[in-house]
Amino acid sequence: MGRKFFVGGNWKCNGTTEEVKKIITVLNDAHVPSGDVVDVVVSPPFVFLPLVLSLLRSDFHVAAQNCWVRKGGAFTGEVSAEMLANLGVPWVIIGHSERRLILNESSAFIGDKVAYALSQGLKVIACVGETLEQRESGSTIDVVSAQTKAIADKISSWDNVVLAYEPVWAIGTGKVATPAQAQEVHAELRKWLHNNVSAEVAESVRIIYGGSVNGSNCKELAGQPDLDGFLVGGASLKPEFVDIINSAL
Numbered sequence: 321m322g323r324k325f326f327v328g329g330n331w332k333c334n335g336t337t338e339e340v341k342k343i344i345t346v347l348n349d350a351h352v353p354s355g356d357v358v359d360v361v362v363s364p365p366f367v368f369l370p371l372v373l374s375l376l377r378s379d380f381h382v383a384a385q386n387c388w389v390r391k392g393g394a395f396t397g398e399v400s401a402e403m404l405a406n407l408g409v410p411w412v413i414i415g416h417s418e419r420r421l422i423l424n425e426s427s428a429f430i431g432d433k434v435a436y437a438l439s440q441g442l443k444v445i446a447c448v449g450e451t452l453e454q455r456e457s458g459s460t461i462d463v464v465s466a467q468t469k470a471i472a473d474k475i476s477s478w479d480n481v482v483l484a485y486e487p488v489w490a491i492g493t494g495k496v497a498t499p500a501q502a503q504e505v506h507a508e509l510r511k512w513l514h515n516n517v518s519a520e521v522a523e524s525v526r527i528i529y530g531g532s533v534n535g536s537n538c539k540e541l542a543g544q545p546d547l548d549g550f551l552v553g554g555a556s557l558k559p560e561f562v563d564i565i566n567s568a569l
């Protein structure tokens with residue numbers, strides 16, 4: 321059984337009600353492969369989740385961009401995994417580099433979050449990726465392996481996890497990883513899973529790429545054997561997101 325292609329759209333901290341409605345209209349009108357061929361998941365800011373849940377076509381799914389690390393309670397400003405489950409949000413993005421680097425979330429904290437979100441029945445898009453400095457010093461594989469280990473240490477099943485490789489130097493920079501650069505890291509991550517989790521998990525877990533993916537570069541990236549889809553930032557707010565979904569074919 322092959323791995324089903326996965327295309328996520330991370331809207332980050334963008335959008336107004338009117339803009340959200342426009343994006344949804346484009347997505348709802350789009351001709352794309354069936355849900356048997358590709359999983360499409362859009363991730364609006366928390367405040368727009370109910371609107372997106374109510375308007376979005378039923379073959380596309382919704383993700384939150386973060387959630388709290390434990391059960392909710394006295395944690396001002398946080399949104400818990402239970403709340404997302406209660407709202408009917410099936411997916412959550414955890415460990416995005418913007419949270420690791422700007423909000424100082426550690427790998428151990430992210431591992432705890434992934435484990436808690438899974439325990440509440442959510443599916444997780446877990447992100448890893450190296451900075452430019454780390455790439456230039458030759459530590460890319462060590463960095464992404466350690467980030468993956470911090471997650472693997474806390475979870476007992478990878479069934480509901482998609483791993484997103486997002487090199488920090490490629491995010492929002494227009495500097496996309498070459499297909500060969502992406503394939504090399506994806507293959508190493510799969511090897512890490514094989515050696516440290518199991519052969520079955522290595523074979524079945526989808527490893528998706530994020531970082532300056534657009535309608536023009538997606539097809540070549542999608543052709544790489546260990547690349548099972550995308551996590552798209554900027555281009556997920558534009559009609560070309562539909563072209564990226566169609567790169568699944």
Ligand SMILES: O=C(CO)COP(=O)(O)O
Pocket residue numbers: 330416486490491492493494530531532533551552553554555
């Ligand atoms: O961070 C990303 C997706 O999570 C990628 O962002 P860009 O596609 O804007 O580079």
